[in-house]
Amino acid sequence: MKLQFYKYQGTGNDFIMIDNRTLFFPKTDVKLINKLCDRRFGIGADGLILLEPSENEDFTMVYYNADGNEGSMCGNGGRCLVAFANQLGIIKNETTFDAVDGLHYATIKNGIVSLKMIDVNEIEGSDSHSFLNTGSPHHISFCDTISNINVKELGAKIRYGSPYFEAGTNVNFAEQVAKNSFKVRTYERGVEDETLACGTGVTAVAIAANKTNKTTANHIKIEVLGGNLEVSFDKKGDNYTNVFLTGPAQFVFEGKISI
Numbered sequence: 248m249k250l251q252f253y254k255y256q257g258t259g260n261d262f263i264m265i266d267n268r269t270l271f272f273p274k275t276d277v278k279l280i281n282k283l284c285d286r287r288f289g290i291g292a293d294g295l296i297l298l299e300p301s302e303n304e305d306f307t308m309v310y311y312n313a314d315g316n317e318g319s320m321c322g323n324g325g326r327c328l329v330a331f332a333n334q335l336g337i338i339k340n341e342t343t344f345d346a347v348d349g350l351h352y353a354t355i356k357n358g359i360v361s362l363k364m365i366d367v368n369e370i371e372g373s374d375s376h377s378f379l380n381t382g383s384p385h386h387i388s389f390c391d392t393i394s395n396i397n398v399k400e401l402g403a404k405i406r407y408g409s410p411y412f413e414a415g416t417n418v419n420f421a422e423q424v425a426k427n428s429f430k431v432r433t434y435e436r437g438v439e440d441e442t443l444a445c446g447t448g449v450t451a452v453a454i455a456a457n458k459t460n461k462t463t464a465n466h467i468k469i470e471v472l473g474g475n476l477e478v479s480f481d482k483k484g485d486n487y488t489n490v491f492l493t494g495p496a497q498f499v500f501e502g503k504i505s506i
């Protein structure tokens with residue numbers, strides 16, 4: 248069978264998109280999804296996303312990490328899926344869709360997608376790190392400089408170590424560059440490597456930076472290896488609401504692959 252696919256990227260976090268409105272895709276085939284995401288034996292991507300029907304919303308997002316397993320929420324993947332739904336003519340400039348962590352509202356204008364993320368009200372912290380869930384779990388270490396960190400090696404150590412072990416976590420290294428701006432590098436669980444960007448990761452960094460008083464800003468610019476993202480939120484006490492992740496989401500190419 249020939250599988251029609253579309254390739255998208257959001258600040259270099261890249262995804263295979265499949266229009267699965269007819270529910271034809273063999274979604275329990277972990278090996279197949281892993282192979283499609285393989286950069287040598289397949290199309291190559293950090294993850295694969297199925298666009299499926301939804302009972303009450305515009306569509307449903309089903310996200311798989313490159314290892315072939317269903318993942319938790321993917322912020323950049325969600326933004327790319329909005330651009331894909333727009334390309335398919337399912338939505339115009341705004342949408343609400345279903346995902347593993349609940350409903351997401353989003354807008355798209357001139358290739359820039361702004362995606363509403365879940366509210367956050369639990370942030371664990373110590374002197375060395377913060378940990379919070381922005382749809383996916385994120386460990387954050389604020390560092391003086393991140394350019395010389397071996398993200399793959401150190402990220403893997405933290406991802407598999409105490410207290411995360413098998414369930415694991417994504418791991419972010421963040422450097423403050425100005426009052427309201429940070430640089431971030433991320434080790435992604437499920438890709439098991441550094442990626443060029445992570446949407447739920449930069450969202451977690453922005454909230455953790457505010458919570459730990461590194462910034463009083465509620466509109467934060469984040470530079471990642473693949474480009475620039477922005478995170479904004481409202482804050483009441485320890486509750487972060489109206490959390491938006493904003494940045495480019497672009498179609499790269501489409502094709503058919505034998506499966």
Ligand SMILES: N[C@@H](CCC[C@H](N)C(=O)O)C(=O)O
Nearest residue numbers: 318319321322323445446447
């Ligand atoms: N790239 C993603 C994060 C994807 C989820 C993650 N790898 C996991 O399952 O933990 C993003 O942009 O948020």
